[in-house]
Amino acid sequence: MMRRSVAGLICFAFGCLAALHAQRVDLTALPAFVQDGFNATSLLRGFNPDDPTLVELPPNPGNRPIMVGAIPVTYFMQFEGISNRSFLLNDIPQEFRFEMDLLNFRKNPVHQYTILIPFDAPRELIESKSGIGLFLAGVGTNWQVYVNGTIFRNEASFGYLSVEEGVERAVRGAIVDIASTQLTEGLNVLAFMIEGDPQDHRTGFFMPGPYVIDTYENIVTMREQYVQLAFIGAYAFFAVYHFVLYLLRRRNRAYLMYSIGIGLLALHLFCRTYIVHDIIINSAVVKSLEIMSLIALVPAFLAFFDTAVRNHTTLFTKLFSAAAVIPLILQFIIPKETVQFIWSVVAFLPAAYVLVMDLVLPMRRSWRHYRRTAKGRRNYFLIFFRSLRRLNAAKLALGIAVIGATTALNVLSFTTGVFESIAQYGFFALTFGAATVLAAQFVHVYGEVAAINVVLENKVQSRTHQLEDRMKEQDDLNVKLSEASARLKGANEAAATDMRMAVQVQQGFFPKEQPRTSRWEASFVLLPAAGISGDFFDFYTSQADTLDGLVVGDVSGHGIASGLVTVLARSVFHRNFYEYRNLSLGKVMDAINEELIAELEAVDNYLTVALLRLNEAGYVEYTSAAHTEILYRGLGRPRAVELKPKGVDAYKGFPIGRGGLAVPYKSIRFKLNPGDSLLIYTDGVSEQRNVDGEEFGLDGVITALSSAPSEDAKSALNFIMQEWRFHTSGARIADDVTAVLLRYRG
Numbered sequence: 001m002m003r004r005s006v007a008g009l010i011c012f013a014f015g016c017l018a019a020l021h022a023q024r025v026d027l028t029a030l031p032a033f034v035q036d037g038f039n040a041t042s043l044l045r046g047f048n049p050d051d052p053t054l055v056e057l058p059p060n061p062g063n064r065p066i067m068v069g070a071i072p073v074t075y076f077m078q079f080e081g082i083s084n085r086s087f088l089l090n091d092i093p094q095e096f097r098f099e100m101d102l103l104n105f106r107k108n109p110v111h112q113y114t115i116l117i118p119f120d121a122p123r124e125l126i127e128s129k130s131g132i133g134l135f136l137a138g139v140g141t142n143w144q145v146y147v148n149g150t151i152f153r154n155e156a157s158f159g160y161l162s163v164e165e166g167v168e169r170a171v172r173g174a175i176v177d178i179a180s181t182q183l184t185e186g187l188n189v190l191a192f193m194i195e196g197d198p199q200d201h202r203t204g205f206f207m208p209g210p211y212v213i214d215t216y217e218n219i220v221t222m223r224e225q226y227v228q229l230a231f232i233g234a235y236a237f238f239a240v241y242h243f244v245l246y247l248l249r250r251r252n253r254a255y256l257m258y259s260i261g262i263g264l265l266a267l268h269l270f271c272r273t274y275i276v277h278d279i280i281i282n283s284a285v286v287k288s289l290e291i292m293s294l295i296a297l298v299p300a301f302l303a304f305f306d307t308a309v310r311n312h313t314t315l316f317t318k319l320f321s322a323a324a325v326i327p328l329i330l331q332f333i334i335p336k337e338t339v340q341f342i343w344s345v346v347a348f349l350p351a352a353y354v355l356v357m358d359l360v361l362p363m364r365r366s367w368r369h370y371r372r373t374a375k376g377r378r379n380y381f382l383i384f385f386r387s388l389r390r391l392n393a394a395k396l397a398l399g400i401a402v403i404g405a406t407t408a409l410n411v412l413s414f415t416t417g418v419f420e421s422i423a424q425y426g427f428f429a430l431t432f433g434a435a436t437v438l439a440a441q442f443v444h445v446y447g448e449v450a451a452i453n454v455v456l457e458n459k460v461q462s463r464t465h466q467l468e469d470r471m472k473e474q475d476d477l478n479v480k481l482s483e484a485s486a487r488l489k490g491a492n493e494a495a496a497t498d499m500r501m502a503v504q505v506q507q508g509f510f511p512k513e514q515p516r517t518s519r520w521e522a523s524f525v526l527l528p529a530a531g532i533s534g535d536f537f538d539f540y541t542s543q544a545d546t547l548d549g550l551v552v553g554d555v556s557g558h559g560i561a562s563g564l565v566t567v568l569a570r571s572v573f574h575r576n577f578y579e580y581r582n583l584s585l586g587k588v589m590d591a592i593n594e595e596l597i598a599e600l601e602a603v604d605n606y607l608t609v610a611l612l613r614l615n616e617a618g619y620v621e622y623t624s625a626a627h628t629e630i631l632y633r634g635l636g637r638p639r640a641v642e643l644k645p646k647g648v649d650a651y652k653g654f655p656i657g658r659g660g661l662a663v664p665y666k667s668i669r670f671k672l673n674p675g676d677s678l679l680i681y682t683d684g685v686s687e688q689r690n691v692d693g694e695e696f697g698l699d700g701v702i703t704a705l706s707s708a709p710s711e712d713a714k715s716a717l718n719f720i721m722q723e724w725r726f727h728t729s730g731a732r733i734a735d736d737v738t739a740v741l742l743r744y745r746g
Contacts, residue, residue, distance in 0.1 A: 025214070034057065038195075040151075108198055109197075128216070138205060141202050148182055172273075229275075236262075240259070254304060271287075456488065463481075503528075503532060510526060527684075530558065534736050536555070552610045554738070585667035597659045600657040610624050621668070629643060632678055653665035681740070685701060685739055686698050687734075691731050
């Protein structure tokens with residue numbers, strides 16, 4: 001009985017899948033007919049497969065580009081008047097076939113062709129509620145689409161709703177909306193007017209596929225390119241990020257070269273997406289940008305390799321960059337395909353140069369050295385690994401990256417489909433590999449600072465003892481100390497720059513806008529004591545205009561270590577808050593504590609946290625991990641109070657991240673009335689002292705909240721912070737300050 005049920009489910013699943021694809025019409029699986037010239041009125045006379053002027057292209061499901069310039073349609077002019085005759089492309093003698101010549105430097109006049117594809121439209125497709133769409137993987141350079149003699153899309157330079165004269169529309173991922181009333185159940189004829197240069201490979205259907213007719217809903221999903229656009233966005237981010245680094249440290253030109261190279265890569269890949277044709281109407285401009293970025297990309301990466309490894313630009317890079325200007329100019333004179341073909345061959349020169357100069361020759365010298373100095377019987381495997389280890393690891397990684405990038409560019413230039421997808425991941429690996437090499441320079445700077453400090457301490461001690469015996473060496477010692485101090489100052493300046501960048505990165509993780517929904521509103525303030533903050537907060541909102549909860553936390557200690565813990569803790573709290581949304585907040589805090597104990601076992605940091613869950617009716621669930629008490633102010637009440645449950649003393653839990661304290665966390669639940677407010681803050685607010693050493697204190701916070709205006713959360717929090725600043729004016733901030741005021745609007 002069980003086997004029959006499983007078999008029935010499998011049959012049902014296959015039946016649903018077959019029904020889903022039954023309405024799709026794959027045009028590459030149907031014969032196509034190509035005719036020289038175009039006459040719109042002839043489309044109304046119906047389709048005659050025995051027309052001797054038609055060239056029949058056999059079906060090839062999923063992979064049938066139609067380059068109309070390569071089809072010798074004029075061969076059939078000798079058969080005019082002969083009926084009942086149809087030819088396949090394979091029937092044409094070889095001497096009559098037209099071959100594409102990449103070395104043809106002239107541009108041909110524009111010519112028109114007709115492509116006819118008869119197809120049967122199933123009833124399910126015609127009756128589709130989402131409409132009917134036509135997806136064209138690649139069509140150009142100018143074109144029109146007809147269904148049963150009626151035009152549905154005009155991307156040519158003539159006719160109704162045409163494009164401007166001189167504008168090319170060689171489009172990838174084109175979608176054409178087809179009216180269901182124009183289709184008939186049974187035989188229909190899909191016709192294309194193709195206009196372009198016969199030598200241009202984009203004249204016709206220049207992509208292998210897909211070319212399908214389906215429901216409009218399914219057609220739209222075929223145009224989605226989320227992965228490609230995510231890659232492009234990552235490249236653009238890296239370009240801007242490293243350009244900012246270059247502006248901060250202009251002496252390191254590797255950042256600039258890397259920024260230019262990754263920016264050109266993002267531009268080149270964007271020119272190969274579908275949406276670029278929605279932004280830039282003229283595909284000739286897109287093609288020019290694609291080729292220009294392709295040509296400039298290799299010199300940019302070669303310059304990056306030189307500046308990152310050799311700290312200067314080699315003569316080969318300068319000559320190759322100058323030579324790259326020639327194809328940039330030639331693309332406006334000769335066909336772009338010719339320029340692209342020539343450059344794909346020339347682009348292997350940098351790969352060969354890097355391979356020989358930075359891998360082969362150094363490896364050869366190391367091999368000879370270790371083979372000559374080997375004692376006894378030679379172990380060639382040991383000699384090989386010693387030679388490999390002697391090479392500069394960064395130089396080796398970057399050399400391989402440049403070789404891989406050049407090869408991927410060549411593949412990307414003349415292939416489509418799976419090779420292009422593989423190249424996407426290859427470029428992604430190249431981007432992060434090169435970025436890792438640059439990031440290693442920061443680590444090297446910190447190492448130099450530590451080494452300088454050690455050397456400086458040793459020198460000071462040694463010179464102090466020598467000063468007692470040999471005062472005459474005092475001048476030399478002062479000179480050396482001055483030089484070391486100058487190096488230390490430069491290293492400290494670099495470290496300060498890196499610290500500012502770290503502060504900007506951390507602040508980027510915190511919310512930027514004050515949350516405000518129909519039921520809740522909140523305002524917040526974050527004042528780090530020195531650069532990196534050890535406090536963190538977060539709001540949990542959904543797309544349905546609701547505020548689901550918030551968290552305020554305080555990490556023990558100060559500095560970079562505490563700042564890193566805040567980033568980790570914020571992510572852990574956010575994930576567990578939604579993953580265990582059906583459990584009580586006490587259970588949620590138990591799960592978070594267990595995870596952070598494992599993460600923080602190697603460090604001494606711990607956290608105090610206040611976590612709240614909200615709903616639209618004004619109910620609040622609250623749990624605390626040894627955090628400062630939150631304050632409650634009711635609308636119309638004269639004074640705010642601490643929010644403590646009556647008769648419950650041990651409602652707070654232990655700090656987060658400390659092992660050996662296996663006590664479950666508890667949560668309390670209460671309801672707010674419209675206009676009621678809660679103040680959640682860290683101990684930096686109440687424990688801050690003024691110039692006389694007096695704390696602002698819990699009473700100061702309660703008094704400020706009680707006197708604050710109750711119109712909105714922002715005004716109330718601004719009033720509290722004004723009172724706090726007035727009390728602490730002139731004193732240095734000793735601890736990080738974070739405060740969030742939550743107000744229920746009702």
